[in-house]
Amino acid sequence: MARFRTWVGIALAGTLCASLAGCSSTGGKRAEDARKAAAERGKSAVTTPRWTFAMVTHSGDGDTFWDIVQSGAEEAAAKDNINFLYSHDDEAQQQAQLVDAAVDKKVDGLIVTLAKPDAMKAAVARAVAAGIPVVTVNSGSAESKAFGALTHIGQDETIAGQAVGEELNRRGKQNAVCVLHEQGNVGHEQRCAGIKDTFDGQVQNLYVTGTNMPDVQSALEAKLQTDRSVDAVVTLGAPYADTAVKAKQGAGSTAEIDTFDLNAKVVTGLENGTLGFAVDQQPYLQGYEAVDLLWLYRYNADVLGGGKPVLTGPQIITKDQAAELAEYTERGTR
Numbered sequence: 001m002a003r004f005r006t007w008v009g010i011a012l013a014g015t016l017c018a019s020l021a022g023c024s025s026t027g028g029k030r031a032e033d034a035r036k037a038a039a040e041r042g043k044s045a046v047t048t049p050r051w052t053f054a055m056v057t058h059s060g061d062g063d064t065f066w067d068i069v070q071s072g073a074e075e076a077a078a079k080d081n082i083n084f085l086y087s088h089d090d091e092a093q094q095q096a097q098l099v100d101a102a103v104d105k106k107v108d109g110l111i112v113t114l115a116k117p118d119a120m121k122a123a124v125a126r127a128v129a130a131g132i133p134v135v136t137v138n139s140g141s142a143e144s145k146a147f148g149a150l151t152h153i154g155q156d157e158t159i160a161g162q163a164v165g166e167e168l169n170r171r172g173k174q175n176a177v178c179v180l181h182e183q184g185n186v187g188h189e190q191r192c193a194g195i196k197d198t199f200d201g202q203v204q205n206l207y208v209t210g211t212n213m214p215d216v217q218s219a220l221e222a223k224l225q226t227d228r229s230v231d232a233v234v235t236l237g238a239p240y241a242d243t244a245v246k247a248k249q250g251a252g253s254t255a256e257i258d259t260f261d262l263n264a265k266v267v268t269g270l271e272n273g274t275l276g277f278a279v280d281q282q283p284y285l286q287g288y289e290a291v292d293l294l295w296l297y298r299y300n301a302d303v304l305g306g307g308k309p310v311l312t313g314p315q316i317i318t319k320d321q322a323a324e325l326a327e328y329t330e331r332g333t334r
Helices: 013-019 025-042 066-081 093-105 117-129 159-168 186-198 213-226 238-251 266-274 283-300 318-330
Strands: 052-057 083-088 109-112 132-137 151-154 175-180 202-207 232-235 258-259 279-280 315-317
Touching: 025 117, 052 066, 052 093, 052 213, 052 283, 066 083, 066 238, 066 283, 066 315, 083 093, 093 109, 093 117, 109 283, 132 283, 151 283, 159 186, 159 232, 159 258, 159 279, 175 186, 186 258, 202 213, 202 318, 232 238, 238 258, 238 266, 266 318, 315 318
Parallel strands: 052 083, 052 109, 109 132, 132 151, 175 202, 175 232, 232 258, 258 279
Antiparallel strands: 279 315
């Protein structure tokens, strides 16, 4: 696969070599074939005890991004002989309660997102105090270490936003709207702030109710109708890109629609030109590595990252790379 343009170096080669089978050009295929064969026989690829790991995220219902994270985690769990429990709630207090429930079950490892860290701090502290190893994923890189987690897996949201600002500059854009679909999500705020850091033009934040797609569409359509100078719209999640395209059409706007994250519809949009570019943070890798790193810690007391987050992005994906990713988005791993 051709190299994608990446705004920061992703130091994952060593991580993957340590946690997956082989680093040669055929090692990944061998590992995948071995995993599939083991799954068909109803066996894991390891002989370690059947530990239980829980993942608790801030996902709302129907968010395809989190389907991909969950898919990666389940694949690693099958390989590692892990009993995997997944739960989610987009309300921070309810998410914290789900973490408390996992602690009460005395799970052997916990994976948690920190989109709203203040609300999650006490629950994570309770897990750490109970001796449960914790890995944070996707959001909360700044708070992860202070909360007692082993490491954080994801992209630096400020750096990802800065990458978007640079890409908008390359495209000659002047007036961008950053669409925030979850108020209070610190990662979303960091993305839009990052865009402002590097973008030479103007950035306007537009807050919408992400759980109500008709509301998202009408709010953005109204914005594009009243401000014809907007020439770029950046959505912060793949499901919102298609809605933004509809809002653009309804408003008769010529603004380019760009987005964070990938799914099959985003790849199709990149290929047919309805979307300009996407920022990929590799959610499958986030889920897979979170489970794998917990397994490595339980099995061998291994901790990756050296106290720093393990980065999975950002990568800027354009039409030139979209065709290469179509196969993987169709199967739900990119």
